[in-house]
Amino acid sequence: MPKLFSSIRWKVLLAFFLIIGISFLVMASTLTNMLGRYLFEQRIRADRAGLENWAVEVAPFLYNADVDSLSAAISRAGNEMSGRVLLLDSDGKVQLDSFREAHGRRLAYPEVVSVLLSGQMADYGVHSLKTGKTIELNNPLRYNSRDEWVSYSTASIIYSSKVVGVLLLVSSVGEMMSNLYTLQDNLILIFVIVALAALMTGAVFSRIITKPIVNLTGVIGLMSKGDFAARVPETGSGELKHLATAFNSMSERLQTLDQSRNEFVSNASHELKTPLSTMKILIESLIYQPEMETELRTEFLSDINSEINRLAAIVSDLLTLVQADAHNMRLEREKISLAALVKETAHRLEPLAAQRMQRLSLTLDDSGDMYADKSKLRQVIYNLIDNAMKYTQDGGLISLSVTREGRDIILSVSDNGPGIKAENLPHVFDRFYRIDKARSRDSGGTGLGLSIVRQIITLHGGTIKATSEEGKGSTFIVALPIHKG
Numbered sequence: 001m002p003k004l005f006s007s008i009r010w011k012v013l014l015a016f017f018l019i020i021g022i023s024f025l026v027m028a029s030t031l032t033n034m035l036g037r038y039l040f041e042q043r044i045r046a047d048r049a050g051l052e053n054w055a056v057e058v059a060p061f062l063y064n065a066d067v068d069s070l071s072a073a074i075s076r077a078g079n080e081m082s083g084r085v086l087l088l089d090s091d092g093k094v095q096l097d098s099f100r101e102a103h104g105r106r107l108a109y110p111e112v113v114s115v116l117l118s119g120q121m122a123d124y125g126v127h128s129l130k131t132g133k134t135i136e137l138n139n140p141l142r143y144n145s146r147d148e149w150v151s152y153s154t155a156s157i158i159y160s161s162k163v164v165g166v167l168l169l170v171s172s173v174g175e176m177m178s179n180l181y182t183l184q185d186n187l188i189l190i191f192v193i194v195a196l197a198a199l200m201t202g203a204v205f206s207r208i209i210t211k212p213i214v215n216l217t218g219v220i221g222l223m224s225k226g227d228f229a230a231r232v233p234e235t236g237s238g239e240l241k242h243l244a245t246a247f248n249s250m251s252e253r254l255q256t257l258d259q260s261r262n263e264f265v266s267n268a269s270h271e272l273k274t275p276l277s278t279m280k281i282l283i284e285s286l287i288y289q290p291e292m293e294t295e296l297r298t299e300f301l302s303d304i305n306s307e308i309n310r311l312a313a314i315v316s317d318l319l320t321l322v323q324a325d326a327h328n329m330r331l332e333r334e335k336i337s338l339a340a341l342v343k344e345t346a347h348r349l350e351p352l353a354a355q356r357m358q359r360l361s362l363t364l365d366d367s368g369d370m371y372a373d374k375s376k377l378r379q380v381i382y383n384l385i386d387n388a389m390k391y392t393q394d395g396g397l398i399s400l401s402v403t404r405e406g407r408d409i410i411l412s413v414s415d416n417g418p419g420i421k422a423e424n425l426p427h428v429f430d431r432f433y434r435i436d437k438a439r440s441r442d443s444g445g446t447g448l449g450l451s452i453v454r455q456i457i458t459l460h461g462g463t464i465k466a467t468s469e470e471g472k473g474s475t476f477i478v479a480l481p482i483h484k485g
């Protein structure tokens, strides 16, 4: 099949055309057949009734061989029934003919024979004058319209319970047939007009149906070339509109994903580039100044070392995030005590706090065990305390608390540092987001800590929120469901 006809549009059009065409043809042929049958039945009934009356009338004349009365009656009958009336004797020989032509001839028409031999009262048949072929009356239009069609009606003439002769009426049915053929021609004409109209409406309908699909295909083509901003018009109603809406929301999501992927890649490369350039400068200095003092050389090497540590930390953070994005991050839940984990992590950070004369205050309500991923929660606690210490001035106070609220365990980390401005607060969980970029980088921050924290907590089915008052400090509150192992 050519490509043109394999499209939905053509299929719809063809289906439309076939449904209308077939139903019209069935309807038209049933109608003409019914009408044909009806017309013939009427005609047969009228001819038969007339002829039988005449048979009764002429019976005594025939029996008494009253030729004058007979021939007068036959020509009257011919006039009255607008046809040719013949009187045949019991041998089938023509005795009288209202056209005065066939006297003395024997007519062995089936209609005559059936009346004379099988004793039927009357018979009827329609024939072609040219070929003598008989029509089957239940489908008169099967026959050639140019033939001259005549009907033969017969009625037996009975006198004293004996068949003494036959009356034969030959009349033309050409007019009836031609009326039927005209009807058929008209129906064909109407069919052509209806078919054209059906094709036109079908074309319009199929266009309406396929237009959204064509639009969608176009937009999918654009998207596959990387244009995620393309959208399909959400017109019309019903399934196709739903399809367009669903498609648009999918493309919106893809666009957002594409944007955040681009941002992620450019931020990540930027973050990796900074320590690499620092290392390059340091290493070049070491190469081009072989006479460098040992003290300075050691300082340079230790700077290079800390840049390498920073790179490793960034790469490991990035890997964690990528894993979480790809839904590859799995929790290894075990029975843990969050209070104990906080105590342990705080204890590890104690020396660092002491260096800056910061105080870590712990309020731990040993609220029972929970099922969670120990090493990931340790990372959460570490990141939150690390932030609190990093962004709080020397001598500051960092308060940690673990409490139980219903089916949740609440961890809160607060500090009395400078706090976070309300406008920045909603963004602190975004990737690579740092409020004071220079300061944060000095303290080794990449802006990934809190987004990792949030990923881990979400994966545990918990929530995290931040509150802060400028100048007074910030508080991060984590709620984790206990989760029965």
Ligand SMILES: Nc1ncnc2c1ncn2[C@@H]1O[C@H](COP(=O)(O)OP(=O)(O)OP(=O)(O)O)[C@@H](O)[C@H]1O
Residues within 6 Å of the ligand: 317, 383, 387, 388, 391, 392, 415, 417, 418, 419, 420, 428, 429, 433, 434, 435, 436, 440, 444, 445, 446, 447, 448, 449, 450, 451, 474
């Ligand atoms: N306790 C806090 N007080 C004030 N600002 C904070 C506090 N915690 C986080 N912030 C701000 O939110 C930003 C994002 O924190 P996040 O932990 O995600 O990144 P980071 O600490 O800069 O880097 P990283 O944690 O990856 O080393 C920080 O840069 C800082 O500006």
Ligand SMILES: [Mg+2]
Residues within 6 Å of the ligand: 383, 386, 387, 445, 449, 450
């Ligand atoms: Mg941090």
